[in-house]
Amino acid sequence: MSPYSIRNILSVVNSLQAQMSLPAIQQASTSPAAFQSLQEDLDDQIRASLNKVRKRLEKRGLTTADLAIRSRRAYQWLSFLSNPSSLSAHLDALQRINLHLHELKSRFGKKGSECQFSFFHQGALYQIRQSSGKVEITVQEGFITAPDAVLTALLEIALFPPTRTARRAVKEFTFSEPYQKTSQSLEYLGVAQDSYAAGEVHHLAESFQRVNQTYFNSELLKPNLVWNNRLTRRKFGHYQWDTDTVMVSKSLDRPGVPEQVVDYVMYHELLHKKLGAKRTKHKRIAHTGEFRQAEVEFSGYEEARRLLNRIARKQARSR
DSSP, X not given: OOOBOOTTHHHXXXXXXXXXXXXXXXXXXXXXXXXXXXXXXXXXXXXXHHHHHHHHHHHHTOOGGGBOHHHHHHHHHHHHHTSHXXXXXXXXXXXXXXXXXXXXXXXXXXXXXXEEEEEEOOSSSEEEEEETTEEEEEEEGGXXXXXXXXXXXXXXXXXXXXOHHHHHHHHHHTTSHHHHHHHHHHHTTTOXXXXXXXXXXXXXXXXXXXXXXXXXXXXXXXXXXXXXXXXXXXXXXXXXXXXXXXXXXXGGOSTTSOHHHHHHHXXXXXXXXXXXXXXXXXXXXXXXXXXXXXXXXXXXXXHXXXXXXXXXHHHHHHO
């Protein structure tokens, strides 16, 4: 079944974002009563929109997992903000952005007064768009709990040529527990575990169970397991640490691909989960010496690598 898109849900998101623009937040912050009124109005709109979406899904016998990715992320964002504490944290972060934007206006100049800033549930940490003298930055919702120094760094990245210090501050925060907790909650909000694990030929939950039992003494907690259409060519798997997700390329979910190959990719990504990454002053190193040594302990390592290389060459020729 094709993913289901919810018509107009992005229009709802855009409307809510407009009501939470920096000028709107600044105006509402002039009095506690005005700010409370804004929060209550947003809460009513969010809940009403969610009810409409849920009724549509229920009528069609669908769940959140059946939604196309843009519709799903918009729905999950609304669901997240329907929690009063999440909405409060979201609005508080925008208030702090306004404060720091004002404090740094002497550095930003006229450009700073035209900065449009919003938080949203998206794949990228942040997206920056510049047009007609305006700068628009959309930041992953996980940053609503960021300390002031990180929010300031995001503003600097948006309004100035990026500095290593600012980039490092933003990147470092993504390793924090508050960021990872929010990101993981959003990514799988309302989605049952293993909703994306079943393929046409292979099942990632079964692969995880085999690999976990054989190589990790069944000690690893199951991550989120996802077949991914974008992982192709020479990248057949990926471990997304902030959402605790193992993604495997859909190109391996075929009759001609043996179970051993899927298990090897699973093993490779679970090693990332178990070993983490070595952090130096300027970067993270995932494929350390320890990782490489552990990787070759997979039974049939050479054969699995040979088959993956063959699949990669075949995909390259078909393009």
